[in-house]
Amino acid sequence: MRHWLLPEYIEDVLPAEARRMELLRRQLLDLFHTHGYRYVIPPMLEYVESLTTGVGHDLDLLTFKVVDQISGRLMGVRSDITPQAARIDAHLLNQQGVTRLCYAGSVLRAQPSGTAQTREPLQIGAELFGHAGIESDLEVQQLLVHALQAAGIAKPHLDFSHVAIFRALVESASIAPQLESELFQALQAKDASTLSELTKSLQASIRAALMALPTLYGDARVLDTAAEQLPSIPQIQNALGELKQVAQQFLAPDVEVSFDLAELRGYHYHSGMVFAAYAEGYSSALAQGGRYDEVGQVFGRSRPATGFSMDMRALVNALPPASGNKGILAPLTEDVELRSKIKSLRAQGEIVVVELPGHEQHRAELDCDRVLVKNDKGWEILPAA
Known part of the structure; x- marks a missing residue:
């Protein structure tokens, strides 16, 4: 047995990637801080009810579960930090006005997901x-764009939908839960033949609307088409109105926006507008978010809520290769002037590696492209040989 092998889709993050992820984490948390979002660090383990109740079946399936040896109760390893933030807002902070929170940490999932295809995203x-x-929806969407651009995604692409449209059609036709689930699956697959078969028994207007949803995707013009083809149900008209406000918000060349009214990501979790962010060359979403007004109810206080999350590993993989300075190699001596020089360079953010004796033949492994050399001018930085 090879004791160094890791489970499938679980892997170490090696120095170069780890450094980029850590620098990005600090940069994004500082950005959130300047927008008034306060940092919280929820625990990795909680009782499973706190992690999965009210957030849908999909998240329950993604959660690793263990038995607590102290209480005997079932615990879960978090697969998403968002419900934990909702618990903190509803149960611990208990503020009456607007609360803005941010977070960063590992989550563990039973199945791999995202561009990085990992079971341990850094969320x-x-x-x-x-x-x-x-x-508030517009605020978090703008914050997401700022975060992506700060990370180096020059022209992010945002794709929007609204779960209230499908939900309103289901409620107006009193569709049974089993049929609702089957319709949901057909819409996600954009399976027109299955959708046609499933809607045969529904009234004509609802059937036509459900059949139209997979065709309603594209730029902002699709929202006018949707207003013509979908029933004049107040919830649907309100949803289309909100999506039109989003279209107005992003009238800028540095952000591409599209709409897909059959996309129902997080349908059993979200309650309103949903969105995902993409970058050129990557088919999977770099970030996802939306409104989830009902989640806080399971913690004793229903609060409207909206937000987004992203996997920093996937985000780093989407960025061009790093081009920052490498290190500076310094000899090991008792020279006071050299020690002062090293201290000054490190204070400026430079990497200075002091070479230990007996390892001169391994200098290439230290990743230094410059060296400190003493001459008549004192200690000077020169290109490495």
Whole structure:
């Protein structure tokens, strides 16, 4: 047995990638801080009810579960930090006004996901609680764009939908839960033939609307088409109105926006507008988010909520190769002037590696492209040979 082998889709993060991820984590948390989002660090383990109740069947299936040896109760390893942030807002902070929280940490999932195809994403995100209006949705969407651009994604692509549209059709037709689930699956697969078969018994207007949803994707013009083809149900008209406000928000060349009204990501978890961010050359989403007003209810206080999260490993993989300075190699001596020089360079953010004796033949492994050399001018930085 090879004791150094890791489970499938679980891997070490090696120095170069780890450094980029850590620098990105600090950069994004500082960005969130300047927008008023306060940092929280929830635990890796919680009782399973706190992690999975009210967030849908999919998240329950992704959660690793263990028995607590102290209490005997079932515990879960978090697969998403968002419900934990909702618990902190509802049960611990208990503020009456708007609460803005951010977080960064590892999550563990039973199945691999995302661009990085890992079961241990490093999740970072921001959540806004206590405001039900479109203004808070627009705030977190703008914050996501700022975060992606700060990370180096020059022209992110945002794809929007609204789960209230499908939900309103289901409620207006009193569709049974089993059929609702089958319709949901057909819409996600954009399977027109299955959708046609499933809607045969529904009234004509609802059937036509459900058949139209997979065709309603594209730029902002699709929202006008949707207004013509979908029933005049108040929830649907409100949803389309919110999506039109999003289209107005991103009238800029540095952000591409599209709409896909059949996309129902997180349908059993989200309650309103949902969105995902993409970058050129990557088919999987770099970030996902949306409104989830019902989650806080399971913690004793229902609060409107919206936010987003992203996997920093996937985000780093989407960025161009790093081009920062390498290290500076310094000899091991008792020279006071050299020690002062090294201290000054490190204070400026330079990497200075002091070479230990007997390892001169391994200098290439130290990743230094410069060296400190003493001459008549004192200690000077020169290119490495």
